[in-house]
Each structure stands twice: as structure tokens, then as C-alpha cells.
Amino acid sequence: MKFFVDTADITEIRDLADSGLLDGVTTNPSLIAKSGRNFLDLVAEICDVVDGPVSAEVASTDFDTMLAEGLKIAKISPRVAVKVPLTPAGLKVCKALSSEGTMVNVTLCFSPAQAILAAKAGATFVSPFVGRLDDIGQEGMGIISDICEIYANYDYFKTEVLVASVRSPMHIVNAARIGAHVVTAPTSVLKQLFNHPLTDKGLAQFVQDWKKTGQSIL
Ligand code: E4P
Secondary structure (H helix, E strand, O other): OEEEEEOOOHHHHHHHHHHOOOOEEEOOHHHHHHHOOOHHHHHHHHHHHOOOOEEEEOOOOOHHHHHHHHHHHHOOOOOEEEEEEOOHHHHHHHHHHHHOOOEEEEEEEOOHHHHHHHHHOOOOEEEEEHHHHHHOOOOHHHHHHHHHHHHHOOOOOOOEEEEEOOOOHHHHHHHHHHOOOEEEEOHHHHHHOOOOHHHHHHHHHHHHHHHHHOOOOO
């Protein structure tokens, strides 16, 4: 399973890239607004830091402008995955860009039916938002199972399921159980994966007992 971080904070991205666990980055217009950075400069900087796909989203909603934005964003780096919304115009842009070899991430997916359309449009990634479905009382992880099952029925669907809107480590564990290709999560959630009280307790004991030996390994 690949780990992407869902942030536009370059300091967090550098830190995670150093950990060796990071496979890519996703951003969205809300995260860009929060960063206060120039969008195109920031995407270029992230592409220099991360050895993997970097999703950068178009800002318009009509076909012509989205396509022009997508082409401009794609020029930044071959690592860019142009993010487009799951709308008829967005999928038309997806088809146009993916036919030219540009990676495309189709975002704002909330149903298996929508995910079928994204695969047919040649998306590199489809992003179902599990947390936002949970928020409205639907089981977000349910659509991940459905989409993975559907995609597995067709060899020619090459789209990877990128589980998005992740709110907890259990979202990641459940996505891995289902076999989703990628998760994107905020830094805080990725860091929570390390945590277990018995790890902390066990390590404290080992450090204490090692001191009793009076030895040094180096
Ligand atoms: C995905 O690419 C989105 O940026 C993201 O996962 C949205 O998450 P949110 O629902 O926590 O805003």
C-alpha cells in the first residue's frame, strides 16, 4: 500500500520525505489557501522534494479552462498528477490529459458508480472521500470495498483507488485490509500509525535494563 500525505505544508512534507515512508502528496484548493503560498511555486517545490506523484488540483469548473489549467500544472513536472473533480467536464479533461500520458487524479468521488466513470475516463487515481461520507452517516469504507471489487473485475481498468478524507489510523488499516492501492492522510494521522503504549512501555524497560549492564555498544 502506498502512503501519500494530504497537505500543502512544505515543512511537513520534507520531514515525511526524510522518513522514507512517503510515496506521494495530495493537495487541494483548501490546503493551498491554508498554506498561504503561491500555488505553482509550491507544487514545483513539492515535486523537487518528493519522489512520487504530487496531486495538484485545477481551480475552474468548465472544460476549456480546466484543460488549460491542467496543461499548465502538468508542465511543472512529470511527477504532477492533475486533480480534476468528478463532473462530466472534469472527466472529459481527465480523458484528454490521460490520453497524452499525464497522470490524473479524479477527486470528490462519493460512489462506486462515479468510480466506474473515472476508470473509463482513464484516471490514474480515483479519490473516494471516506471521512466525508462517515460525516453524513454513511459508511465511507463501504464504497472502498465496492470500488476495489468492481475494478478487479476488469483487467483494462488501470485506475488506482486512492482512499482520501482519512481521519484515523483505522481508516488506513481497513483500507489496507480491503487492498486499496493508496491512502492519503494528514501528517497527524500518518504519525499516529507509530503509536502503541506497549511499545513505549517496552522501550522504557529495555533502556532501563540496558543501563544496568554498564556496557556501551559503540
Ligand atoms: C484528497 O485528495 C483530499 O485532499 C482530502 O483527502 C480531503 O480530506 P478532508 O475531507 O479531510 O478535507
